[in-house]
Amino acid sequence: MTKTTKSGLMGTPTRRHALKLGGAAVLSMPFVNRAWAATTEINMLAWYGHGEADVVAEYEAANNVKFVPKYYAGGDNMLALIAQSPAGTYDLILSDAEFVQQLNAAGYIDPLEASDYPLDDMLHEDFTNFPGHWADGKLYSMMLRGGHLGVSYNKNSVSEEEAQSYSCFWKPELEGKVGHFDWHLPNLGMMSLYNGNGASLWDLDDGKWDAVQETTMGLRKQVGGFFDYGGTFNGLKNGEMQAMCGIGDWITGVLEKDGAPVASTIPKEGGIQFTESYSIGKGSEKVAEVTKFIQYMLSPEGQVKTAQMAAYPGFCVTKAGRAALIAADPAEAKRSHQMEGMANDPIALINEGRIHYRDIPQQQSLEDWNDFWSEYKNA
DSSP states (O other), rough: OOOOOOOOOOOOOOOHHHHHTHHHHTTOOOOOHHHHOOEEEEEEETTTTTHHHHHHHHHHHHHHHEEEEESSSSHHHHHHHTTTTTSSOSEEEEEEEEHHHHHHHHEEEEOGGGSOOGGGGGGSHHHHHOTEEETTEOOOEEEEEEEEEEEEEEEESSOTTTSGGGGGOGGGGGOOEEEEOOOOOHHHHHHHHHHOOGGGGTTTHHHHHHHHHHHHTTTGGEEEEEEEEHHHHHHHHTTOOEEEEEEEEEHHHHHHHHHHHOOOOOOOEEEEEEEEEEETTTTTTTTTHHHHHHHHSSHHHHHHHHHOOOOOBBOBHHHHHHHHHHHHOOHHHHHHHHTTTTTOOHHHHTTTEEEEOOOOOOOSHHHHHHHHHHHHHHH
């Protein structure tokens, strides 16, 4: 998945812009301090979109900082980028939650001060004590947002009823028109759910792992391609792909808002939650500035920003954030089911046991899964 199509970051605010933003408060300060204060650059490692103007421009202007994002695709790539960089290269690291333990074990991140963050306002108790975010009583990563992965489909080719099972990917009419988002974890996780592994979808003994590989290989004749972010998006938009495995509303939601006849749903076999979290990079000299930004993104205003992110939408994770989204953008809150009492409310799905947090293989290595994925792609 490549999310590097553009930078989109705003430059340092001009004096006129600063005066407009700050008004009388700015005029009351010595001009030289305000106008010529050095802008602090914050190096961010993240999925595409998190350092773009729609998310950070207002914060940059108000706080005299500039984010310099380096975008990656998939946790494996993230780990490789950090391993190849000197300590202190990245001040702020956005990671998929299942990789936080590896970041911590490798010494790539520093602990956070738990009292700095609204842990008592999280939408679900799991979010407060999220697996892997804590070690030896210390918090190492703060959850920012999430999203659900399931069956993503073109409504002209797959009915809502058919989409209630991953079996729809084998529909004869879809031969050559099923795409894969090119990352092994979500795809193989879905195949594991389809095989009936439920909550043990990541914890597979040799027999169940062999069965997941067999099921996946059985889908190969249906597959028309393996795509990064842009390819996944365009494949569904132009109709080349009529169904997509390995994604969810984070792709179809953008297209749906533009009027495309696509949707994502959580099938009867269950779905997977991706969870994105912020950590402070080991050796960063900007801990105070990064802490302040993470606090902002967990504030109601920041939660609305991340839910509405132009690159791909996500779920709020705080109660105040969800309330702010409903007030600021009720259409998006309704579209994404982020309202209590709605069918497929993300929190209700978790409570019903239909959503499983994305994880890494428990009895195989990431290399085992990646090696099979390469074999599958080349079959």
